[in-house]
Amino acid sequence: MADQVRIARLWDVDSPRVTRRTMLGSMAFFALAACAVGPAPTNSGGTDGAGKAANLVDEPRLNFYNWTDYIAPETLPGFTAVTGIEVTYDNFSTNDEMEAKIASGQAGYDLVVPSDNFLRRFLRSGLLQPLDHDAIPNLANLEQRFVEAEYDPGNRYSVPWAWGTTGLAYSKSQLGDEVTGFDAFDLPAARGRSSILDEARDGMAIGLLKLGHDPNTTDARQIDDAANFLLSLKKKLGQINSDVIEPLTSGQVRLAQAYSGDAFQASDANDDVGYVIPEEGGLSYVDLLVIPKDAPHAGNAHRFIDHVLGAETGAALSNAVRYGSPNAAAKPLIDKDLLNDPAVYPPAEQLAKLPFTKDLGGDVEALYADAWTKVKTG
Amino acid sequence: MLRRWLKANGLLAPTGIWLGLFLIAPLVVVVEFSFATRDTGVARAVLPWTTQAYLTALDPAFLPIFGRTLAYAGATTVACLLLGFPLAWFISRHGGRYRTVLLAAVLIPFWSSYLARIYAWKALLDGEGLVNTVLGWVGLDRDGGFLLTHGAVVLGLTYGFLPFMVLPLYVACERFDFRLVEASYDLGHGRVSTFFRIVLPGVMSGVLAGSLLVLVPAAGDFVTPKLLGGVDQSTFGSVIDDQFRGGNNWPLGSAMAVLLLVLVVVVLVLRGRRGEDVL
Known part of the structure; x- marks a missing residue:
């Protein structure tokens, strides 16, 4: 037990030697760690008007970061078959987990699916690229409600994946x-x-x-x-x-x-x-496809967004994940029992009482x- | 002279670097966060510096949490003492050659995840759980079980921190000279008087050390109240957790963490030197 006593004495706060050492150490680290807190990042640079959708790294790859169990089995193979772009698919299970990676700014993801409350956070910190609407012709398939939505009017930064x-x-x-x-x-x-x-x-x-x-x-x-x-x-x-x-x-x-x-x-x-x-x-609430500012393959990300907004891919996705689909063109192809479930697709008068959470x-x-x-x- | 200095500091270097990197630096960052301004973007804590977080943390609205945290930690410490002292005494006095085995048995729960064990308590305590069923046989059951009550939180904390109490008490009991008890009886003291005048002063260092080891982490724990407690069971630790994880307010969470730390330091200083023989 003698050893234990000696180790434990290091904790004593009234030992002058430790106190001085701690003081010196903390002063040094105050200087070192001063970079932990900086001024608030602002949403500046490229906010007005999107640039042309282009890849920083010219290769047929897409790094996609999505929730677990939140995709149809044919979504990714279908995209690869049509475009020849290989998809690296990673999953997260909480918004916090995803935010930690995206906020670092070097995660290397091209496409991420935050919920609308985290979209607000990302936008305030200027972490996202504006979308190039010319590269997404299928944007016209979106239901009007998701074009006007309070969280991102006009889909400047985001395209809905599924809603609830x-x-x-x-x-x-x-x-x-x-x-x-x-x-x-x-x-x-x-x-x-x-x-x-x-x-x-x-x-x-x-x-x-x-x-x-x-x-x-x-x-x-x-x-x-x-x-x-x-x-x-x-x-x-x-x-x-x-x-x-x-x-x-x-x-x-x-x-x-x-x-x-x-x-x-x-x-x-x-x-x-x-x-x-x-x-x-x-x-x-709605989960949204967004492209981080540092995405290496932003051009490919736009192609994926356009692919998912297609009527058939959108319907397949909705049938698989059993969430509401924001895709008007996909509606006729969605399972009837899903479409008639008022808990998934509330009737119009109820929908009027279900606004999105506004920023x-x-x-x-x-x-x-x-x-x-x-x-x-x- | 220089060589001696190098030698002494060279020996200290690994520990110094370790403490510096993994204890002091994060602490410094927490202190910095506590004086920063809240950001509702991803940065969470930004310039300019302000004392707003401390003003919020010291708001009277937080007083109930403060009192509740102290009550939980205090009740846990008392419960651990009441359970731990007889156990430690028994092991050191009557354990014989099974002493090591008995001590190991106290530690065995530590081999599995604390979270898993608390989930096990959840299952035991809920409406259809074992505890409520057994109490139901004698008519003491409660609708919805004992989950989400103050009792559940104190029970969970006591369960989790009991070993921290038993070990220092065991060391104190081990050092205690049992012949003093016989001498006390010989000189005419009864059982109660012997306990309070001879045994308790003899193991006081262990009682203080164990109480400190239980009180401090019990005051900071947030997992137990979160999982076993209900709406009125939030503690200092769980409010700090909320400020960070909900992403609501890092400066406030940091300020509260600093205040908790200051409180602990005050307790340590007040402890004085009495507990140091064991701790």
């Missing part, structure tokens, strides 16, 4: 048909067994929608009211958690605010899980983040 909604997943056997809106959180069977998403904009949307406000509001008072509503709702909740698939499948959670894609995965594993879009409304700018987004922290800690 934020609604309520629930246990059919426990809550039955009683789940129609956010009032379901008051059901006795849901008390203490429900959860909401741990994501500022999605969580705050419950409060805003319940109070009849726009989930994209910029009004500080409405945001504050929503936070107060959520603080009272919190007493009835079990958890604030974005990982809903496992708790829903196991039955631990009976009612959960969830992304439709996660809800469908849970119901694949357990028939008892249902999904409904609340009568108060919800949010639409409200750094200051307002910070308001949402602070209100959310208040909800979580209060």
